[in-house]
Amino acid sequence: MRNLKLIIQREYLARVRNKTFVIMTFLSPIIMVGMIALIAYLSSINNDEKRIVGLHDEANLFEEEFVDTKDITYINYSTYSLEQAIDSVDAKEYYGLLYIPVEEDKTVLSNKIEFFAKDAPSNSFISGVEQKIATKLTNSNLVENGVDLTKLADAKTKVNLQIETFEGEQTSKMANYIKMFFGGAAGYLLMMFIIIYGNMVMRSVIEEKTNRIIEIIISSVKPMQLMLGKILGTSFAGITQFLIWVILGGILLFGLSAVFGLDVQPPEVSQQAVTQAANGEIQKIITDIVNLPLGKLILCFLFYFIGGYFLYSAIYAAIGAAVDNETDTQQFMFPIIIPLMLGIYVGFFSVIENPHGIVSTIFSFIPLTSPVVMLMRIPFGVPWWEILLSMLVLIGTIFLVTLLAAKIYRIGILMYGKKPTYKELYKWLKY
Amino acid sequence: MNDLLVAEGVSKSFGNFTALNDFSLQIPQQSIFGLLGPNGAGKTTFIRIINQITMPDKGQVLLDGTPLQPEDIQYIGYLPEERGLYKSMKVGEQVLYLAQLKGLSKQEAKKRLQYWFDRLEIGDWWNKKIQELSKGMAQKIQFIVTVLHQPKLLIFDEPFSGFDPVNANLIKDEILQLREEGATILFSTHRMESVEELCDSLALIHKSNKVLDGKVADIKQQFKTNEYQISIQTKDDAAFLQAINEKFTVLPADFHSINQDVRLNVKISETHQPNELLSFLMNYGVVNHFVEVIPSVNDIFIKTVNDHA
Structure with a gap:
């Protein structure tokens, strides 16, 4: 026990004092936040770009529709001939020219409108223009057929389905997204943790x-003892790094949004939030979060996180022991990466679609994928017996795999100069 | 004399390969014991069994009369042939860590380290990283790690590799000193001259079997060929040569001398006494050189291995 403590301590300090580790710990959140800031900044520049569009509308049919906005300025070219208008717009390097010919029949007109431009215009611009024209033409068709537009507007009804569980608990439509978010975040975090720190265990063995x-x-x-010490020491270093990332990233993000007044959230979401707030949706979202099986979630998160990490890092340690250098590890990475990827894919496609479907259920029992998949399923409510069964299978597998890994480890660390094959590893198990 | 380490019928195989076959050995207390053998003979396997790195399939190893226990590692110091240290760790920290793994307290380890650092005059290395040291310097550190916890049994596998002659000598003296202080030393090497110099007893492993074992003097006795190197100043060389060839087996000389004598290696039969040869020689002239040929460990090694090939 004393030795295990010593090994963990050394391993932890060796990781934490490593220059690359220190640099990555402090640089990663800065880079991440920097990226977010850069993307936000770039997209804001993109939005700020002002477009000037020539409008050639001889019949002055769409005067009301095409008025200047903060993004687009329209310049009227109706008095010019079409050729002149095109030349002028081209010479002045405007965004393009919208040409609406004179035509009585609206059906014919709708197919004759043209947009001239040097480069292909953006999709959002085109659909905006199309929508404006379509609305105008539809409305005038309606009016011609004697429909009162104000009455039509009044007649429109919006339906807002109120969702309630059988137990009488009101939930928001966001509930599923929230569950997905919690489950997905937990599963993804676990996968990242396994890959980053499992690799670290392997490198330290090599x-x-x-x-x-x-x-x-x-x-x-x-x-x-050495293997356990290495796995534990490295994972403590990993937790330290993760915590620093979360705290530092949070502070930076907070600071950034405060200093630059950057809206970190995409604007649509905040708009939605505002409308939902009016409906008391925020209240429901909070209830939803509170109503998540939080205790279960945290408990299971801890269990699957530790279990999954331990299972994989034992395999990583065995691989590290079997090879002489890092390039030889490639052939053994397969059994690690494939189940992890499978877990994530099953999680993101199958669990979100149908959390209790047969695929999700099976994968949440298979020990190599269960930590990721089960973590994603739990927010949707998984009965205790299923969780317990999955946990038992996982514990059993951890014991078995650790035993096998320890065997390979024990032999492997004293083998030099051979590039081992799977066959060789199988032989080691029998020594 | 008590035996510190006794191996009884130890066998170990890896798959189909037998690394050690019914291997038995006694290592007397406070002696230096040479473990010899060609590459791949099973020396390292035996050493690893003593260190409980590998477990024997059959047989047992006794330390001080009791079968090896996991706790016994603190009584054993092991300097493996394949050895190294953490490259980016500081010397002092590293040695402290390894000493603590052997069961020393931090304070005690520090105290003893100070002593060894002073003794080997490397006090200013404490804060250096191993990657800043030369190979020989790192070897010194490894030596300290091996002996720091004052083990009863010391196992040195090729301890002199990587040392220059000056430092090799320094380490050799340290090993002798450790024996004086009561340690028992198991010494595995391919350098026969250091076996000759240091070992009290030896064992030879060949193809997983022990083929030779005992006190160095006894083994030499066993391998002696009754051969003598002689050089003699005669009045009539031709007559002498004819006479000696009739009486004894004469071989070409395998030594050099500074004068113009007749030099020969002479083999006498089991029934003859060396004195008979000597008095025979004295009849012919002045005997300048008369030495019994004692087989070197090197000769014994090669002869035994070839005989078992």
């Missing part, structure tokens, strides 16, 4: 092998 210090150490401690 390091001891190439340093040739391994035999000195295992003449003092059991290989199993």
